[in-house]
Amino acid sequence: MKVKIWGARGSVPSPGPETVRYGGNTSCVQVTLDDGTLLILDAGTGIRGMGIALAAEAARVHIIVTHLHLDHIQGLMFFAPAFRSESEITIWGPASPEASLRDRIARYISAPLSPVEVRELPCEVAFRDCPETEWEIGTAHLRAASVTHRGPTLGYRITADDCSLAYIPDHEPAIGASLENDEPDWISGFDLARGASLLVHDCQYTDAEYADHVGWGHSGLSDTLTFARRTEVERLLLFHHDPMHSDDFLDTFYGSALEGWAERGGDPVALELATERREIELSAATDPLGSR
Amino acid sequence: MSQKPIELILARNLLSSLTTPAFLVDDHGALVFYNDAAATLVGRRFEERGQMAASDWTEQFGPADPEGRPVSWEDLPLTKALFAGRAIHSKMHLKVLDGTVHEIEVSALPIFATGGTRGAMAIFWPVEDGPQAGGPK
Numbered sequence: 252m253k254v255k256i257w258g259a260r261g262s263v264p265s266p267g268p269e270t271v272r273y274g275g276n277t278s279c280v281q282v283t284l285d286d287g288t289l290l291i292l293d294a295g296t297g298i299r300g301m302g303i304a305l306a307a308e309a310a311r312v313h314i315i316v317t318h319l320h321l322d323h324i325q326g327l328m329f330f331a332p333a334f335r336s337e338s339e340i341t342i343w344g345p346a347s348p349e350a351s352l353r354d355r356i357a358r359y360i361s362a363p364l365s366p367v368e369v370r371e372l373p374c375e376v377a378f379r380d381c382p383e384t385e386w387e388i389g390t391a392h393l394r395a396a397s398v399t400h401r402g403p404t405l406g407y408r409i410t411a412d413d414c415s416l417a418y419i420p421d422h423e424p425a426i427g428a429s430l431e432n433d434e435p436d437w438i439s440g441f442d443l444a445r446g447a448s449l450l451v452h453d454c455q456y457t458d459a460e461y462a463d464h465v466g467w468g469h470s471g472l473s474d475t476l477t478f479a480r481r482t483e484v485e486r487l488l489l490f491h492h493d494p495m496h497s498d499d500f501l502d503t504f505y506g507s508a509l510e511g512w513a514e515r516g517g518d519p520v521a522l523e524l525a526t527e528r529r530e531i532e533l534s535a536a537t538d539p540l541g542s543r
Numbered sequence: 544m545s546q547k548p549i550e551l552i553l554a555r556n557l558l559s560s561l562t563t564p565a566f567l568v569d570d571h572g573a574l575v576f577y578n579d580a581a582a583t584l585v586g587r588r589f590e591e592r593g594q595m596a597a598s599d600w601t602e603q604f605g606p607a608d609p610e611g612r613p614v615s616w617e618d619l620p621l622t623k624a625l626f627a628g629r630a631i632h633s634k635m636h637l638k639v640l641d642g643t644v645h646e647i648e649v650s651a652l653p654i655f656a657t658g659g660t661r662g663a664m665a666i667f668w669p670v671e672d673g674p675q676a677g678g679p680k
């Protein structure tokens with residue numbers, strides 16, 4: 252299983268000289284399985300670059316969105332394969348009693364916000380509510396579960412090629428809970444992350460910033476580290492960087508993260524800050540350094 | 544034990560911060576949480592007891608009739624809310640730790656989500672005590 256980060260920024264695209272290293276594009280992660288199955292996690296602005304890079308023959312893609320906040324769907328309209336008639340795109344996302352996934356996404360892909368409508372897309376596009384259970388796409392086994400954020404939000408676990416990826420980009424498991432002491436079954440997202448080869452997790456705030464943002468739906472550093480240690484993931488990728496966090500700031504932040512990680516008994520090679528275009532190869536016996 | 548659905552996790556978070564006694568059951572009617580305010584009525588914190596099957600908790604500290612006899616599980620507001628899928632408000636009696644029977648009011652409501660019924664919660668007001676601590680004066 253190959254995991255490639257195309258956007259790791261939270262909330263709003265943040266391009267500029269001060270974010271050029273970690274990147275300013277919003278959430279988008281490409282997952283390529285050994286059999287070629289292509290899964291795209293979230294469709295933030297990072298999906299634009301990926302759509303350009305994708306070979307034209309990659310006609311069948313699955314876009315799996317965690318929720319419909321703009322930073323997770325904004326790139327949909329700029330995804331090149333959507334404008335090719337031979338493409339078959341399936342968009343998976345959380346169900347809502349209020350409207351279908353198609354109708355909710357169409358609020359963005361429609362006038363006056365968009366020059367095109369969903370029905371005008373030349374590709375074949377299908378919308379599917381994610382079952383809150385388990386299902387298969389190609390050789391991937393997927394699991395979705397609602398997690399604490401603002402509004403209906405899913406986290407995912409993808410198991411394939413003898414390894415597992417947990418993707419929970421927008422998540423505040425610490426709200427009203429004790430990540431250190433509560434039983435696992437009472438911690439949001441615990442089962443999704445448990446023992447994953449790689450956990451990609453919200454880490455928008457420093458601890459000091461989090462104190463002023465409790466209830467905003469995102470995690471502070473200590474909570475993310477504690478969550479990852481308690482769920483015993485093999486590797487942790489800190490994700491959904493705050494738009495205010497420059498590259499220099501994030502370098503320092505990473506230093507604090509490493510300290511906190513070590514205090515909790517974590518292996519430093521298993522902790523990283525998500526960086527745009529970073530590729531990580533997961534295999535059955537994950538070698539934390541086995542990446543490029 | 545399996546992962547609790549997010550709606551129960553959030554409900555527990557809310558109830559744990561209330562000073563009003565409250566119970567939370569899962570979709571099978573098992574008692575999965577009660578808060579510290581309820582613990583003062585039933586005599587022990589939830590953390591010391593842990594999760595209880597419907598029959599167990601009903602027998603141990605479920606509501607009673609005016610003479611202190613247990614009300615059957617099917618007749619509890621929580622059960623009705625869970626299985627009838629609607630809010631229930633009623634007056635009942637509760638036999639507390641010291642054996643005395645108190646008249647209480649109960650509001651129970653089911654917890655629905657896109658995935659189906661998740662459980663139900665019940666909040667109690669002792670009739671004789673007036674407003675709860677921290678409540679409206």
Ligand SMILES: [Zn+2]
Pocket residue numbers: 261262278320322323420421491
């Ligand atoms: Zn987000």
Ligand SMILES: [Zn+2]
Pocket residue numbers: 318320400401421468
């Ligand atoms: Zn969000």
